[in-house]
Every structure is written in structure tokens, then in C-alpha cells.
Amino acid sequence: MIKSIIAAKSNNNVIGKENDLVWHMPADLKFFKNTTKGHYVIMGRKTFESMNGPLPNRTHIIITRNPDYQVEGCFVVGDIEKAFQIAQKNQQDEVFILGGAEIYRQTIDKADKMYITEIKSTFDGDAFFPEINTNTWKESKREEYKADEKNPYPYAFVEYLKR
Numbered sequence: 001m002i003k004s005i006i007a008a009k010s011n012n013n014v015i016g017k018e019n020d021l022v023w024h025m026p027a028d029l030k031f032f033k034n035t036t037k038g039h040y041v042i043m044g045r046k047t048f049e050s051m052n053g054p055l056p057n058r059t060h061i062i063i064t065r066n067p068d069y070q071v072e073g074c075f076v077v078g079d080i081e082k083a084f085q086i087a088q089k090n091q092q093d094e095v096f097i098l099g100g101a102e103i104y105r106q107t108i109d110k111a112d113k114m115y116i117t118e119i120k121s122t123f124d125g126d127a128f129f130p131e132i133n134t135n136t137w138k139e140s141k142r143e144e145y146k147a148d149e150k151n152p153y154p155y156a157f158v159e160y161l162k163r
């Protein structure tokens, strides 16, 4: 099973502020939806709570240290390995790690692949993507786009594979 991180980050590695995103980029939301639909998705409790309930057409695995936490229709687990085990047991070829910062930090060494949307601007934030070590990760694909009327910043869809 391929373990894939998916994230959107700014030039200064910001991914969020006050438990929310800091940009509105419909092209990235569309990419995220198309890439993850039909799959199992793993996320920290804070990222789950930053969304308006579960995303349609995806199976959610929420990580929390709170043993009483429950969400109808979602798996809730107490550690990251347990999250991978659930996806593995359900015959998944690829599982997606959706963040946030704490979860990316703890999974970047375990992941096989990363889908990174570069938002080409600098933002103020309080949640950051870890530094991507090019000794460990090799860029395998890059698609660059200009800003347009709907997407206010230039952006790129970049894929990395573990060396």
C-alpha cells in the first residue's frame, strides 16, 4: 500500500492559520477532490474539525489521543500506525494523509509519495509543512499554472517519490 501525503503549502511552508486555510484556490480544491475521491483519508483531529463534517466519497480515519472521541461514519484511532493498518486491512492500494502540521511532521518519514500544491506567495500562518529533504525525496512531476480570475496566486502541482 502506497502511503501518500497530500498538502498545499506556500513559499514559506504555511499550510494554515487558526485552524483554517489561508487562501481560496478552487483549482487546488478540485485537484484535492479528484486525487482523493474513493480513497481512505487519514487526518488529525484538528484538521477534521476544521472541515464541515466528513468529505463525501471518502472513508475518514481521524487520529486523536482522546479515547472518547467518536464521529459517526468515521474510524477514530489513537495512533498513526493504527490508521495505516485500517487502510491496509481494507485492501487499499493507496492511502492519503491529509494533515495537518502535526500529522505531516509525524508521517513524512513513513510516506512513499507526496502530492504538494505550491501556492506561489508568502502568507502569515501558524501551521507549517515540514522542510522537504531532497536527499530523501525526488521530484517526479511538476505542472505549473498562472494565476487567473478564480485562482489569485500562481501555483504548481508537484509530486515527489521517496528515493
Ligand SMILES: NC(=O)c1ccc[n+]([C@@H]2O[C@H](COP(=O)([O-])OP(=O)(O)OC[C@H]3O[C@@H](n4cnc5c(N)ncnc54)[C@H](OP(=O)(O)O)[C@@H]3O)[C@@H](O)[C@H]2O)c1
Pocket: 006, 007, 008, 009, 014, 015, 016, 017, 018, 019, 020, 021, 043, 044, 045, 046, 047, 048, 050, 063, 064, 065, 066, 077, 078, 079, 080, 098, 099, 100, 101, 102, 103, 104, 106, 127
Ligand atoms: N494546506 C493544507 O494542505 C492543509 C491540510 C490539512 C490541514 N491544514 C491546516 O493545518 C492546521 C491544523 O494542523 P495542526 O497541526 O494544528 O493539527 P492536526 O495535525 O490536524 O491535528 C492535531 C491533533 O491530532 C491528534 N494527534 C496528533 N498526533 C497524534 C498521535 N501521534 N497520536 C494520537 N493523536 C495524535 C491530536 O488530537 P487530540 O488533541 O484530539 O488528541 C492533535 O491535537 C489547520 O490550520 C488546517 O487548516 C492545511
